[in-house]
Amino acid sequence: MSRGRKQAKQKITWKEVKRQKVLLIWSALFVIYGFIFYYLPLGGWIMAFQNYKPRDGLLHSKFIGLDKFKFLFGDASFIRVIRNTLAMGTINLVTSFIMAILFAILLNEVRWVLGKKMVQTISYLPHFLSWIIVTGILHDALSSTGIVNEVLMNLGIIDKQINFFAHEGYFWPIVAFSNLWKETGWNAIIYLAAITAIDPSLYEAASIDGAGRWAKIKYITLPGIKPTIIILLLMNVGNVLNAGFEVQYLLGNGLVQKVSQTIDIYVLNWGISQNDYSLGTAAGIFKSAVSIFLIVIANRIAKHSGEESLF
């Protein structure tokens, strides 16, 4: 982000190193940490090219080349889980993104401070619930004797209870909704913070120029938080394939497995349950590769259109 502030190349001298001793030590700690916990485990990727057996270990398992990848892409259910992951990831990304910004702006416009604080607190609390609890609530609410069916029945919208978890069509919306319910308040915090950082004199100036609330949102707030929006969007794009595991795993059942299973569940099923670590690793590698690809593309686009970018 410091493009344009090019400094003359400095020679690294011992004196310089000594002067920055403390800083160097501190950053070294983080580099070592990152190496051990993020890069070292990648050595396990070698499993994807082996017929890995826990008994033989990494060193003695037989190499089989790309067989596991061939199996993966020949497996219709793997193609299906990719589709599900992408679809749910995209739906989640779009809805949670838009809702969080919308919510932050709306909340920012609230003048009554106590009310604002209260809404904010209440709205981000669900973030601290674990998925198992959220899915438990959902399961109850959406069961045939649950509150949703009861309300719909009493309003006369439906005349027979709907079994929400038995229809493939409902699954993605349910997942998207649960994500929204849980995370909107939390995601909005970062935008609220960005909005606070906007210079108040801009708003004053706009008022003098006769801008109403709507105009202020449009011409000051939104442009003001644009860098934040772009950075977060970039990072979330890289996260699309992390569409989730818990929700789908906990809410899914045999009937909807065609649309509910994500790559993570596939990895669990084959890697852990069927004990085929190699296949699980291969699927994991594929997922990481796609994620990196997505984030690079998104970054390129952002850079080209002259916006903020990650790298």
Next chain:
Amino acid sequence: MKCKKLTALLLTAAMTASVLVGCGGTQESTSTGGSEPAETPGGGQNETAESSDGGSKDIIDFTMFIAMPGSEINDGNEIQEIIAQKTGVRVKETWLTGQTAAEAVGTIIAGGEYPDFIDGGDGQMALYDAGALVAWDDYLDKYPNLKEMYSDEEWDRFRQADGKIYWANIFQNTYGETKATTHNDEAFWIQAKVLAWDNYPKIETLDQYFDLLERYAAANPTMEDGTEVIPYTILCEDWRYFCIENAGQFLDGYPNDGSVIVNTDTMKIEDYNTSETTHEYFQKLNEEYQKGMVDHEFATQTYDEYIAKLSTGRVLGMCDQWWDFAFTVNDVFKQQGLDLQGCNYVPLGLTIEEGMDNMWHTYGDTQNVANGVAITTSCKDVDAAFKFLNDILDQEIHDLRFWGIEGVDYLVDDEGLYYRTEDMRMQCANTEYKASHLCVYSYLPQYLGTSRDGKNAMQVPEQTSEFFSGLAQPLVDCFNAYGVTTYVEMIGSVNKETGPWFPMYSYSNNMTTETPGGVAWAKMGEIKHEWLPKVVMSDSFDTTWEQYMKAYEECSPQDFLSEMQEELDRRAGQ
């Protein structure tokens, strides 16, 4: 100002980035199977000689993981402490929660740290493959009680590819004369009150069964307390989907080989999934579903929801294994007084046509060699572990486990026969009492049948006097009306010897994706989980069945069947 803004932005971005990177990292390590979330049940650490427990003897604490759901008993459980004093060993059992057996075992293997004892259920083979188990061969001869559990021939069946024994199944092992009174197998169950309502008719076929359920539900749409009845429900969750899946083999009169039918005339493996009977069975379920007789939520209910539903007494009938529901549900019925309303389930030996022999009940012991209790390489004191397995088969300890403390949980009459008073029975059905007082060690070696004193039963439900005094009046009436005395006679299966290959599921349960047959088996399971409920719920049965069959064929079941045939030939040739 600008600078400040930028710093703020950078900070927020950096913080989110670190959070996200953190998440990414975990994902990565999951996929490489390197470091698993710290969810390893059992932990695998055993602290020797805990002096804080006050005992003068050194008591070894072992851990055990059982890949089945179960209820943990309290620390300081009374009988557990007595057994610990007598044997010098205390075992902390942990059970499966929220995962499938294979997942839990896979997670433990990936973690590399094992509990001292383990029963891996469906994941047993994975434990062997990971080299996590201790071979029994060098120890068996030192421990006579343990050795006595099986004959040499039976022990040999437990041998794995490397010729060694790594575990022993602890169920269905009868000592002395059999005392079986319950039908500890699969059946179509029906509440005794439904049979009583129609004056105990003869129910032999699926059609008669559903006809009775329909008529009863029409005449009695609610229970005494006003709850709506559910005529029929089906459990489809995870591995328990056998409740919907395998009735076809029984309806055709075959025994529970589980994954295939063995045609004893031709000695060929047959696939019940595609049989005419299975087709008819699902057509019937579909028809009943359309009539509203089948629970509309059956396909999405979890095991817990299913048990909760049965425990209310609302469900008139279902197809299930006795052990899958009876222990929990019957205790609740007793506590709630529902047993007196005739809510207890009795088994019916249905077949697809009238007059066929049924083999729902397996007489004698079924030796399932696919899993059982094993000792892991993490166990610090293997000798003590084997000694404990040996000690708990002593009659005294066995009685403590299954009967309780004399004078508290059971009494002895003049002839030396054990019995319980009604109060004791009530107390032993109480969940709290079970947790604080009783310690069954239900997945460690045990016997059914006759006690070493030659009079009593090894386990309470098999004690003839206990069985009869434990029966609620409606059950007694029902048995009397059909002229039978036990559940086993009620289902009326023919007593036909099963071959040495029985049960075939002990092979298919341990198939891995190494072979094409194993891959096919895994895929078939996946397809059936999806399509069987769909077929039942379909608006147009024929189309959906065709789609199902097409999806089924795509799994190449032939690969699976031919591997089963090989195994059958191997087992039959022995």
